[in-house]
Amino acid sequence: MKMTFRWYGDSDPVPLGYIRQIPGLYGIVSAVYDVPVGEVWPPAAIRALKDKIESQGLKFEVVESVPVHEDIKLGRATRDALVANFCETLGNLGDCGLKVVCYNFMPVFDWTRTILSLKLDDGSSTLAFDAEEVSKIDPQRGINLPGWDASYKPEELKVLLAEYREIGEAQLWQNLEYFLRRVVPAAEEAGIKLAIHPDDPPRPIFGLPRIVKNAEDIRRLLAIVDRPANGLTLCAGSLGADLHNNIVAMVREFSGRGRVHFAHIRNVKVDEKGNFFETAHKSECGSLDIGAIVKAYYDTDYEGYVRSDHGRMIWGESGRPGYGLYDRALGAVYINGLWEGISKGEGRSTGLAARAAH
Numbered sequence: 001m002k003m004t005f006r007w008y009g010d011s012d013p014v015p016l017g018y019i020r021q022i023p024g025l026y027g028i029v030s031a032v033y034d035v036p037v038g039e040v041w042p043p044a045a046i047r048a049l050k051d052k053i054e055s056q057g058l059k060f061e062v063v064e065s066v067p068v069h070e071d072i073k074l075g076r077a078t079r080d081a082l083v084a085n086f087c088e089t090l091g092n093l094g095d096c097g098l099k100v101v102c103y104n105f106m107p108v109f110d111w112t113r114t115i116l117s118l119k120l121d122d123g124s125s126t127l128a129f130d131a132e133e134v135s136k137i138d139p140q141r142g143i144n145l146p147g148w149d150a151s152y153k154p155e156e157l158k159v160l161l162a163e164y165r166e167i168g169e170a171q172l173w174q175n176l177e178y179f180l181r182r183v184v185p186a187a188e189e190a191g192i193k194l195a196i197h198p199d200d201p202p203r204p205i206f207g208l209p210r211i212v213k214n215a216e217d218i219r220r221l222l223a224i225v226d227r228p229a230n231g232l233t234l235c236a237g238s239l240g241a242d243l244h245n246n247i248v249a250m251v252r253e254f255s256g257r258g259r260v261h262f263a264h265i266r267n268v269k270v271d272e273k274g275n276f277f278e279t280a281h282k283s284e285c286g287s288l289d290i291g292a293i294v295k296a297y298y299d300t301d302y303e304g305y306v307r308s309d310h311g312r313m314i315w316g317e318s319g320r321p322g323y324g325l326y327d328r329a330l331g332a333v334y335i336n337g338l339w340e341g342i343s344k345g346e347g348r349s350t351g352l353a354a355r356a357a358h
């Protein structure tokens with residue numbers, strides 16, 4: 001297991017120099033942020049980012065994310081050029097030594113919350129989702145939720161929503177299949193493993209189709225191109241927001257098949273109605289048994305990348321919702337501790353791939 005930490009580049013309020021102080025960290029997960037969606041990431045930009053990360057003694061082997069242009073998801077006539085650009089980006093990333101590329105196929109928005117700073121009893125604040133509040137929103141009258149992509153004008157959004165309603169889940173699957181049949185061979189050639197991120201939350205919202213919600217969806221997805229390069233970012237917190245999803249069983253199945261290339265580990269407190277809020281990583285704080293999840297990775301000899309996922313805002317920190325330094329650092333150290341405990345309990349070396357001790 002290789003512990004990583006997400007960093008949003010120079011605009012991230014968390015400096016790389018602080019991240020490197022987290023014990024047991026292998027590398028940084030990041031992206032080239034200043035290239036418009038659908039265009040090719042130039043090798044020089046990738047290399048500059050890599051150099052910056054490596055100058056702090058950290059590796060840069062995982063990209064999160066290369067965004068998939070909406071025209072590809074919609075299957076518009078313009079998609080072929082955009083798919084070709086995606087493949088070219090994969091080639092450039094491979095040339096620069098990248099190993100895993102996270103992406104998602106969520107229509108329009110890649111995550112939804114109703115509150116970005118829900119106050120918890122201990123004075124920390126966190127992201128939360130209120131299912132009833134979302135169900136009351138009429139997307140035709142505009143969606144005004146925190147953290148939503150403000151780059152869409154209301155009129156554009158209306159058109160997109162209508163278009164997606166028309167295509168539905170069946171056509172979205174076909175569009176994903178079209179995409180995978182072209183990008184997986186390109187990824188293989190580039191030495192890259194693709195890792196799709198599941199839908200967050202794992203259910204349809206605002207009439208938008210969602211197709212990576214549960215084990216059945218994931219089996220179907222992996223079967224489309226049954227190759228290791230067609231893999232998964234197993235996001236425990238996203239999938240875990242549906243109590244029907246058994247995350248431990250999913251780790252055992254998909255990591256056991258060698259198809260998990262990137263593990264997002266975080267905890268959520270979920271109720272029967274589908275409301276949830278994000279909690280500290282420790283098992284007792286939320287609905288997921290993080291110890292059992294880490295044990296499942298251990299038992300399936302997981303050697304891929306992992307990162308602590310969203311954290312609460314604690315100790316007076318402010319910044320990018322879900323992506324402060326402190327709580328994510330606690331999560332990373334907790335996960336590393338679980339892994340060490342499990343390995344030593346079994347009389348083996350930790351198997352943690354860390355940087356040279358210093």
Ligand SMILES: [Mn+2]
Pocket residue numbers: 197235236238264309
């Ligand atoms: Mn995630």
